[in-house]
Amino acid sequence: GAVVSQHPSRVICKSGTSVKIECRSLDFQATTMFWYRQFPKQSLMLMATSNEGSKATYEQGVEKDKFLINHASLTLSTLTVTSAHPEDSSFYICSAGVTGTYEQYFGPGTRLTVT
Amino acid sequence: AQTVTQSQPEMSVQEAETVTLSCTYDTSESDYYLFWYKQPPSRQMILVIRQEAYKQQNATENRFSVNFQKAAKSFSLKISDSQLGDAAMYFCAYRRSLTQGGSEKLVFGKGTKLTVNP
Numbered sequence A: 001g002a003v004v005s006q007h008p009s010r011v012i013c014k015s016g017t018s019v020k021i022e023c024r025s026l027d028f029q030a031t032t033m034f035w036y037r038q039f040p041k042q043s044l045m046l047m048a049t050s051n052e053g054s055k056a057t058y059e060q061g062v063e064k065d066k067f068l069i070n071h072a073s074l075t076l077s078t079l080t081v082t083s084a085h086p087e088d089s090s091f092y093i094c095s096a097g098v099t100g101t102y103e104q105y106f107g108p109g110t111r112l113t114v115t
Numbered sequence B: 001a002q003t004v005t006q007s008q009p010e011m012s013v014q015e016a017e018t019v020t021l022s023c024t025y026d027t028s029e030s031d032y033y034l035f036w037y038k039q040p041p042s043r044q045m046i047l048v049i050r051q052e053a054y055k056q057q058n059a060t061e062n063r064f065s066v067n068f069q070k071a072a073k074s075f076s077l078k079i080s081d082s083q084l085g086d087a088a089m090y091f092c093a094y095r096r097s098l099t100q101g102g103s104e105k106l107v108f109g110k111g112t113k114l115t116v117n118p
Helices: none
Strands: A004-007 A010-013 A019-025 A032-038 A044-051 A067-073 A076-081 A090-097 A104-106 A110-114 B003-005 B010-014 B019-021 B024-026 B032-039 B046-052 B064-069 B074-079 B088-096 B112-117
Touching: A004 A090, A010 A019, A019 A032, A019 A090, A019 A110, A032 A067, A032 A076, A044 A067, A076 A090, B003 B088, B010 B019, B019 B112, B024 B074, B032 B064, B032 B074, B046 B064, B046 B074, B074 B088
Parallel strands: A010 A110, B010 B112
Antiparallel strands: A004 A019, A019 A076, A032 A044, A032 A090, A067 A076, A090 A104, A090 A110, B003 B024, B019 B074, B032 B046, B032 B088, B064 B074, B088 B112
16 A cells, blocks of 8 residues: 655654654655644644645644645655644644545654653 | 534443444535544554445445445444454544545544453
């Protein structure tokens, strides 16, 4: 099956700094990538949808200036958490798909801790 | 907006027994996809089974099968011969049909934590 990687798997950063999370489709070209946030013992909350070469579409309530998403190529999307605060600590998951197909392939997730 | 409801926060089953996880959803669309995903302690999301709404036949994948009741908007997952490795969070998810355009995003339920007792 298709493989999606995320890097780093876990990161600790200080409050006020920015951190970038990468999501890569390793063996297919992903026209669409999704970014989710998951709090402990809760479901996945969609943050934004990004299509290659265009601006991301953010879900209601998600600050686009705080969570910067770039999908510059068909194999890479990045999520940058700017001016991180402790409340941004969470598990971030990306998924990738190909337009016109139903399947979404999930990355292994990134645990962000802001101190 | 579509919603997905999983009314069982936690379920438990004895090894080798059968368990059914419930899921209901709300939509005004006639064509869509439904999914069950498994999230083990590693947090990696794994697709268990999918169902196309236009298909009347219930999907089956080895020990996993669904009971899809379109009129009732119900989509339950049955796990037969439960194994210790089945212990995980299970999420029911909905997405619009590709033919209807719009976002391809998944709408998830809140999940059911399944414990398998030896």
